[in-house]
Amino acid sequence: NAGVTQTPKFQVLKTGQSMTLQCAQDMNHEYMSWYRQDPGMGLRLIHYSVGAGITDQGEVPNGYNVSRSTTEDFPLRLLSAAPSQTSVYFCASSLTTGKGETQYFGPGTRLLVL
Amino acid sequence: QQPVQSPQAVILREGEDAVINCSSSKALYSVHWYRQKHGEAPVFLMILLKGGEQMRHEKISASFNEKKQQSSLYLTASQLSYSGTYFCGTEGNNDMRFGAGTRLTVKP
Numbered sequence: 001n002a003g004v005t006q007t008p009k010f011q012v013l014k015t016g017q018s019m020t021l022q023c024a025q026d027m028n029h030e031y032m033s034w035y036r037q038d039p040g041m042g043l044r045l046i047h048y049s050v051g052a053g054i055t056d057q058g059e060v061p062n063g064y065n066v067s068r069s070t071t072e073d074f075p076l077r078l079l080s081a082a083p084s085q086t087s088v089y090f091c092a093s094s095l096t097t098g099k100g101e102t103q104y105f106g107p108g109t110r111l112l113v114l
Numbered sequence: 115q116q117p118v119q120s121p122q123a124v125i126l127r128e129g130e131d132a133v134i135n136c137s138s139s140k141a142l143y144s145v146h147w148y149r150q151k152h153g154e155a156p157v158f159l160m161i162l163l164k165g166g167e168q169m170r171h172e173k174i175s176a177s178f179n180e181k182k183q184q185s186s187l188y189l190t191a192s193q194l195s196y197s198g199t200y201f202c203g204t205e206g207n208n209d210m211r212f213g214a215g216t217r218l219t220v221k222p
Contacts, residue, residue, distance in 0.1 A: 042214035
């Protein structure tokens with residue numbers, strides 16, 4: 001198993017550009033989520049999904065869109081990048097949620113918005 | 115809502131003990147603890163379930179007080195490898211929220 005994979009590892013964008021951060025898992029996990037990590041702020045939940053076709057907002061969803069057309073993939077879209085979205089983004093997955101299952105994290109994507 | 119962790123940072127000498135606390139304002143199903151090294155992804159340490167036992171990972175243990183919605187991580191006889199940022203994650207019905215982290219530095 002590859003676990004949770006994320007691409008790209010590093011990205012530089014100009015303000016106003018759009019891009020998609022990719023996340024995939026091969027463990028047949030129902031639950032997938034996106035976090036952003038900023039110094040002193042910990043991991044803040046952006047969006048999550050409890051299964052294919054089902055997504056919901058987390059703590060900081062503004063400026064981000066997600067979709068979940070398959071169990072394996074959970075891409076995060078930035079429609080118009082802003083400098084405030086400079087951060088490290090982690091995707092995570094677990095078998096399910098609400099039942100004490102381990103969260104597995106991807107390696108992260110470092111995003112710099114100029 | 116994010117759980118609240120304390121302290122924000124701890125500096126220890128090798129062999130000393132430390133306690134990291136995590137509290138939440140909402141009812142929890144479980145509390146997770148993760149450790150993150152600089153530039154890496156968080157790595158799972160342990161899960162504490164409602165009604166479950168105190169857990170251990172090497173010389174690290176944790177407890178979960180369901181009534182107070184609080185969890186504590188106990189690091190005993192710290193080693194250099196324990197350095198990193200520790201996060202608690204609180205699990206509700208549908209999502210997982212993480213605290214701001216506690217930076218632990220262990221010096222020789």
